[in-house]
Amino acid sequence: DGGITQSPKYLFRKEGQNVTLSCEQNLNHDAMYWYRQDPGQGLRLIYYSQIVNDFQKGDIAEGYSVSREKKESFPLTVTSAQKNPTAFYLCASSTVRRGNQPQHFGDGTRLSIL
Amino acid sequence: KQEVTQIPAALSVPEGENLVLNCSFTDSAIYNLQWFRQDPGKGLTSLLLIQSSQREQTSGRLNASLDKSSGRSTLYIAASQPGDSATYLCAVLMDSNYQLIWGAGTKLIIKP
Numbered sequence: 001d002g003g004i005t006q007s008p009k010y011l012f013r014k015e016g017q018n019v020t021l022s023c024e025q026n027l028n029h030d031a032m033y034w035y036r037q038d039p040g041q042g043l044r045l046i047y048y049s050q051i052v053n054d055f056q057k058g059d060i061a062e063g064y065s066v067s068r069e070k071k072e073s074f075p076l077t078v079t080s081a082q083k084n085p086t087a088f089y090l091c092a093s094s095t096v097r098r099g100n101q102p103q104h105f106g107d108g109t110r111l112s113i114l
Numbered sequence: 115k116q117e118v119t120q121i122p123a124a125l126s127v128p129e130g131e132n133l134v135l136n137c138s139f140t141d142s143a144i145y146n147l148q149w150f151r152q153d154p155g156k157g158l159t160s161l162l163l164i165q166s167s168q169r170e171q172t173s174g175r176l177n178a179s180l181d182k183s184s185g186r187s188t189l190y191i192a193a194s195q196p197g198d199s200a201t202y203l204c205a206v207l208m209d210s211n212y213q214l215i216w217g218a219g220t221k222l223i224i225k226p
Contacts, residue, residue: 004157042118042203042216058213090157100165102148103214105157 002027006091006106012114013078013085021076021109023091031096032074033103036060037088046089049074050096078111086112116141118206120217128225129196135189135220137204145207147187149178152201152219161202162189166209194224 004025013019025032031050035043045058049068063082068074074093078085088110092103117140127133137147146165150158162171162178164187170179177190191198203219 006157040123040218042218043205043214044216045213092158100146100163102150102160102163103158105159107157108155110155 004091004093004104004106006089006109008109009107011109011111013111014114016080018077018079019111021078021089021091021111023074023076023106024072025074025091025093025104025106026072027093027104028071029093029095029104030071031094032068033092033094034058034064034066034074034076035090035092037090037108043090046076116206116208116215118204118215118217120202120204120220122220123218124221124223126223126225127194129194131194132190132192133194133222135191135202135222137187137189137217139185139187139206139215141208142182142185143209144182145209145212147178147180148205148207148214149176149187149189150203150205152203154200158203191222196224196226198222199224 007022033048034046037043044060046064047066049055055068065077088108090108091106094103095101119138148163149161152158164171164180175192180187201219201221205214205216
């Protein structure tokens with residue numbers, strides 16, 4: 001079945017540590033996205049990518065980094081510069097960034113601080 | 115700056131009732147409006163997408179309307195079932211930069 005796989009489901013970060021969240025899609029989508037979800041708030045865009053080897057900052061990119069070396073993969077690194085990383089992280093993909101097709105989502109990664 | 119608001123934040127109704135969820139937005143320069151469902155600890159599933167030129171979309175027991183000029187959308191759920199219990203989120207796709215702006219969601223509980 002085609003879809004988006006996020007791993008791990010739960011992740012714990014120690015002080016000063018960088019952690020990487022995985023996102024893989026087999027939908028042959030060009031565009032991929034990372035969102036952060038906090039309780040009582042709407043999803044906020046961290047980074048997005050419309051094509052391999054290119055990505056753009058979203059509204060809350062500080063303390064995060066991404067790469068897009070393959071069409072299928074869009075990993076997110078939460079760096080030690082992100083002082084409040086505890087949140088639910090969602091990866092999504094779509095055919096094109098602008099368009100009439102909704103984004104498809106993975107099941108998320110919940111990140112907590114040890 | 116676009117703001118998307120969903121009221122109420124939570125709603126609990128008995129099974130079988132028809133119900134309406136509300137979504138409002140402050141900037142009418144949108145490309146489309148989308149409704150999603152999120153089950154606890156899971157990702158989002160697309161329910162309905164309404165283009166800015168459309169007034170409504172229907173899928174099964176769900177009907178979504180859009181009044182772009184007044185900045186409002188409603189999601190109507192007919193004959194609610196316990197399986198409809200979830201958080202429902204709306205989002206608008208901006209004309210200017212094709213970015214999705216999200217509401218915080220309405221948590222719906224359908225009591226058997």
